[in-house]
Amino acid sequence: MTNWLGNAVVYEIYPQSFYDTNGDGIGDLRGVIEKLDYIEKCGFNVIWLNPINESAFLDAGYDVTDFYKVAARYGTNEDYRELCDAAHARGMRVLFDLVAGHTSVHHPWFVASAKAEKNEYSNRYIWTEGAFDYGAGISGYAERDGNYINNFFWHQPSLNYGYAHPDPRCPWQLPVDHPDCRATLEELKKIIGFWMDYGTDGFRVDMAASLIKGDTDGSYMQALWKEVKEYIHSKNPECLLIAEW
Numbered sequence: 001m002t003n004w005l006g007n008a009v010v011y012e013i014y015p016q017s018f019y020d021t022n023g024d025g026i027g028d029l030r031g032v033i034e035k036l037d038y039i040e041k042c043g044f045n046v047i048w049l050n051p052i053n054e055s056a057f058l059d060a061g062y063d064v065t066d067f068y069k070v071a072a073r074y075g076t077n078e079d080y081r082e083l084c085d086a087a088h089a090r091g092m093r094v095l096f097d098l099v100a101g102h103t104s105v106h107h108p109w110f111v112a113s114a115k116a117e118k119n120e121y122s123n124r125y126i127w128t129e130g131a132f133d134y135g136a137g138i139s140g141y142a143e144r145d146g147n148y149i150n151n152f153f154w155h156q157p158s159l160n161y162g163y164a165h166p167d168p169r170c171p172w173q174l175p176v177d178h179p180d181c182r183a184t185l186e187e188l189k190k191i192i193g194f195w196m197d198y199g200t201d202g203f204r205v206d207m208a209a210s211l212i213k214g215d216t217d218g219s220y221m222q223a224l225w226k227e228v229k230e231y232i233h234s235k236n237p238e239c240l241l242i243a244e245w
Contacts, residue, residue: 084199
């Protein structure tokens with residue numbers, strides 16, 4: 001356990017409706033920075049930011065279009081760095097909301113994945129082999145012949161971390177050790193490391209229990225997050241993971 005977790009009192013911030021500093025009607029990171037003293041005086045020592053990545057905003061920012069960029073409506077990456085620095089100067093911590101299970105259909109990875117020709121992103125998402133494969137997924141959207149598996153909404157295609165127990169009748173269900181599934185996990189670690197370098201103290205992981213499909217006892221997911229935790233702690237032993245489980 002991290003040293004600060006036992007005394008953490010967390011203030012959740014939905015940036016869009018928190019505090020607007022530029023008069024566009026949408027809250028922003030500058031607004032969070034300006035209100036840090038207020039949050040601290042209220043007795044909180046950790047802030048949890050709901051998703052701030054660039055997004056199509058069809059699902060409140062959970063439909064990410066760029067994992068490496070702060071949404072323009074909220075500010076810039078440097079605003080986020082300044083927020084982390086300002087929080088740390090007050091002895092406060094910052095939790096980043098990490099959308100690990102899916103992206104927007106407008107994400108460049110998905111746009112490439114949906115193409116008929118094979119490319120490095122063809123298996124970044126879960127696609128059936130044909131439009132009528134077992135009735136699974138969203139059909140008729142892509143150039144390729146197949147449906148994509150989605151999370152919650154049609155516009156949130158599920159990232160492919162593999163299946164715990166692939167069904168031999170469904171060759172599109174890849175095992176977790178398939179190179180393309182491993183590539184998805186390595187990209188997730190890269191995203192985490194990127195935001196750690198900006199000063200992030202922890203990650204609240206959206207849909208953390210469901211990245212690997214068909215994992216009925218959770219053992220594959222536990223192994224995945226153990227690997228991620230080891231990566232995180234190699235960079236900062238005090239960095240925290242909180243799972244939506």
